[in-house]
């Protein structure tokens with residue numbers, strides 16, 4: 001039987017337990033499994049059942065982990081130092097904690113748990129740290145390019161429900177990096193709207209926008225996460241992608257990517273966010289191709305077709 005922790009022991013108890021109390025420190029658990037039980041039991045009276053579940057499971061798994069790897073005191077001290085460094089490098093523009101979650105695959109897992117989408121719906125993937133609210137609203141086939149650098153790419157498709165019907169008036173909030181690898185929020189330049197925009201689908205569900213062909217880029221690797229990647233022989237690269245959040249009344253909000261099917265790192269994304277169903281071909285187009293949108297100058301450009309299928313929010317009606 002596990003020994004009760006001092007916190008959960010009833011008051012006024014007599015006998016052997018009380019006599020031991022007088023001479024022993026707070027916890028009477030001496031064996032590792034007794035200590036684990038005591039730590040779990042310390043949450044027994046938590047009034048919030050969900051919080052109780054989470055904390056008890058967290059303690060159970062943390063203790064199992066420490067036992068599994070036979071964690072030494074030096075290693076635990078190193079871990080505390082890494083967490084301290086993680087806090088110190090985090091600010092309102094950079095969350096090293098989110099980066100840990102991404103680089104350990106936890107963001108992707110939580111995302112999958114939160115989005116058990118029906119078959120056929122476009123898959124979701126991680127948000128990443130570079131989304132910012134209030135991107136400018138832009139017209140159908142409008143360009144997000146504020147400062148020409150990368151090769152223009154027309155992204156187009158139709159937003160549909162799971163039966164194939166068009167969804168009109170859906171909003172696509174799009175952001176991506178440029179040929180220098182950077183997102184607008186990472187630059188100090190004045191073009192904070194560069195390569196970001198909000199677009200609406202038309203009556204037939206169609207949408208289109210002009211961005212650039214994205215390139216692979218490294219997640220921030222000058223902090224503790226970067227140290228971990230280097231120490232473990234992992235690279236910090238993400239394959240080329242365009243981010244979008246698609247929302248429409250009556251449908252689940254979709255946070256996803258378009259991945260360039262020809263990109264490097266599709267099989268080793270540093271944040272485990274690649275889903276095969278999200279790979280798309282960027283097709284090279286001739287400067288004189290009549291389909292070239294007016295917002296693209298007469299030079300080489302790409303197009304990529306990407307239909308999006310949204311899952312309806314269940315109404316509870318049959």
Ligand code: BEZ
Nearest residue numbers: 102127128129130219271
């Ligand atoms: C991104 O795709 O923007 C991203 C995702 C996770 C970590 C870093 C960057």
Ligand code: FE
Nearest residue numbers: 128130241243
């Ligand atoms: Fe990204």
